[in-house]
Amino acid sequence: MTAKVISGVEIGKEIRDEIKVGVDKLIDSGCKPGLAVILVGEDPASQTYVKNKEKSSIQAGMKSEQIKLPETISQKELLEHVEKLNNDVSIHGILVQLPLPSHIDEDLVIKSISPDKDVDGFHPQNVGKMIIGQETFLPCTPHGIMEMLERSGIDIAGKHAVVIGRSNIVGKPMGQLLLQKDATVTYCHSKTKNLASFAKQADILIAAIGKAKFVTDEYVKEGAVVIDVGMNRDENGKLCGDVDYDSVKEVASAITPVPGGVGPMTITMLLKNTLLSAEIAQREGKCSLLQE
Numbered sequence: 001m002t003a004k005v006i007s008g009v010e011i012g013k014e015i016r017d018e019i020k021v022g023v024d025k026l027i028d029s030g031c032k033p034g035l036a037v038i039l040v041g042e043d044p045a046s047q048t049y050v051k052n053k054e055k056s057s058i059q060a061g062m063k064s065e066q067i068k069l070p071e072t073i074s075q076k077e078l079l080e081h082v083e084k085l086n087n088d089v090s091i092h093g094i095l096v097q098l099p100l101p102s103h104i105d106e107d108l109v110i111k112s113i114s115p116d117k118d119v120d121g122f123h124p125q126n127v128g129k130m131i132i133g134q135e136t137f138l139p140c141t142p143h144g145i146m147e148m149l150e151r152s153g154i155d156i157a158g159k160h161a162v163v164i165g166r167s168n169i170v171g172k173p174m175g176q177l178l179l180q181k182d183a184t185v186t187y188c189h190s191k192t193k194n195l196a197s198f199a200k201q202a203d204i205l206i207a208a209i210g211k212a213k214f215v216t217d218e219y220v221k222e223g224a225v226v227i228d229v230g231m232n233r234d235e236n237g238k239l240c241g242d243v244d245y246d247s248v249k250e251v252a253s254a255i256t257p258v259p260g261g262v263g264p265m266t267i268t269m270l271l272k273n274t275l276l277s278a279e280i281a282q283r284e285g286k287c288s289l290l291q292e
């Protein structure tokens with residue numbers, strides 16, 4: 001069996017086209033969605049992601065604001081920037097690019113973003129809403145994976161989903177979203193004994209461990225759907241995922257590549273959340289082009 005390739009570039013394009021329609025409609029009614037991204041320091045990967053977020057939001061027709069701050073910025077100053085954006089009526093989505101330098105308390109910064117503008121879906125209030133299934137901003141990477149599964153016609157209800165990884169950004173919310181769609185969910189992590197024996201039971205296997213090519217064909221049941229969230233460099237410095245793509249594609253029924261799989265969906269879902277935030281503001285009479 002050679003697996004079907006689930007392309008985040010193609011599915012992302014389909015969703016971005018839908019977002020553009022939504023943005024145009026909102027602008028026609030007098031409201032332009034605005035996204036602000038804060039970047040602290042000069043990490044090259046973060047710089048690339050932030051640049052792509054700016055480019056993508058402009059392509060979608062949104063207002064884009066980038067705030068670049070030095071690595072040495074104090075926590076107090078960073079919080080002041082967030083507060084200013086919380087009060088800016090032309091901004092509907094605020095994102096602080098992670099990771100932050102070690103002298104800054106990441107949790108405190110996330111909590112300082114207004115839950116109404118938290119388009120990353122990381123604020124504890126929004127995490128709580130997600131867990132009880134209320135409308136909120138869903139974290140972009142797991143939300144993107146759910147879209148990939150659904151738009152590829154993969155049934156989730158009754159399936160055994162195994163999530164390898166338990167980060168607050170990907171692993172934990174991923175399991176919750178799969179549970180809400182009636183999957184039976186198992187979490188595995190660095191302390192799990194006999195990890196391969198759990199992984200091999202998965203109908204849907206999500207690899208979010210952060211170890212290059214960790215998941216080989218020996219971890220995968222024949223016909224499983226394999227989603228690779230990893231972003232690593234191999235021994236030759238080439239971008240690769242947590243899944244050993246060449247061996248796993250021979251046993252899986254469907255697989256996401258790296259690059260071109262989950263990664264592009266993360267930014268797509270950020271745009272979707274920003275549109276949702278602006279739509280809510282418009283509904284509540286809090287959005288106007290005049291306020292730009």
Ligand SMILES: Nc1nc2c(c(=O)[nH]1)N[C@@H](CN(C=O)c1ccc(C(=O)N[C@@H](CCC(=O)O)C(=O)O)cc1)CN2
Pocket residue numbers: 048049095096097098099120140141231239258259260261262263264265266267
């Ligand atoms: N505040 C946040 N910080 C971080 C998040 C996040 O969702 N919110 N996620 C990651 C980084 N990230 C977005 O911020 C991100 C990572 C990867 C990609 C992507 O498109 N990857 C490409 C490959 C890119 C390359 O060539 O290097 C792919 O997989 O095809 C987009 C966004 C951590 N921080």
